[in-house]
Amino acid sequence: MQYKLVALRKSDGETQRDIASLLGITEQAYRNKENGKTEFKMNEMFDLARHFNAKIEEIFLPRKYTFCEQSKEKIK
Numbered sequence: 001m002q003y004k005l006v007a008l009r010k011s012d013g014e015t016q017r018d019i020a021s022l023l024g025i026t027e028q029a030y031r032n033k034e035n036g037k038t039e040f041k042m043n044e045m046f047d048l049a050r051h052f053n054a055k056i057e058e059i060f061l062p063r064k065y066t067f068c069e070q071s072k073e074k075i076k
Contacts, residue, residue: 001036004059008052009034023047 009019020030023044032038040048040060049056 002034002040002060004061005034005048008054008059012052019048019051022051 009016016030016034017027019034020027023030025044029038033040033044045056045060049059052059
């Protein structure tokens with residue numbers, strides 16, 4: 001799941017439908033991407049970073065990094 005993206009979207013008061021429209025995809029396609037079932041295309045990542053005025057790496061972390069960090073937190 002793209003936790004940072006969800007937080008940014010909600011803090012702006014935007015719905016999944018709003019962001020799907022921004023990206024030119026269906027709401028279901030966006031939901032699948034936000035939930036991690038499918039991956040965002042690079043151009044979608046750039047569009048989202050621009051929309052939220054953030055760097056791509058601030059929103060999207062590599063899956064291995066995310067999993068690794070979550071595992072470290074569980075060990076503590």
